Amino acid sequence: MRKTWAIVRRELIAYFSSPLAYVVLAAFLLMQGYIFYLLVSFLNNPQTPAMTPLRLFFGGTIFFWLFLLFVVPVITMRLIAEERRSGTIEVLLTSPVTEAQVVVGKFAAAMLFYIAL
Structure with a gap:
């Protein structure tokens, strides 16, 4: 188990020492900010159907799912x-x-990076 955690630690350091992690993180935060803007604009509009903000909040948007489709392979x-x-x-x-142990360590590092998003 100790060897697996050493691999996880090494991979996480490698993630955050490369510019790729920061580009993915910035793009993810910009996309989430846009979704938040849409959610607030739907909540401020009195003519919006009642379920639209909830669907947007819990189900995400097509932007989220398309972005996720590209982020996981990049990671x-x-x-x-x-x-x-x-x-x-x-x-x-x-x-x-x-x-x-190598596969589990690398998978755990990728999963922890994704959770950090």
Whole structure:
């Protein structure tokens, strides 16, 4: 378990030391700000049907789901590709960790980054 957490920690440091994390975070926050603006404008309009703001708040908008469709691959595509590019995949796979620990550690780091969004 300790080895898996070491991989998670290393991946989270790698996420936040690259500009990709900040670009994804900024785009996500801008999109959420726009959705909040839509929600407030619907709530201020007295002619809006009663269920529209609730549907917007709980179901999200098409912008949220389309953005999510692109964010998850952007977050996860660099996990193994970055190891290959930097040449550390051989070191990682020959270290005393199992492949399952590597996969779980990288998955947990991606999931924690997504939760942080």
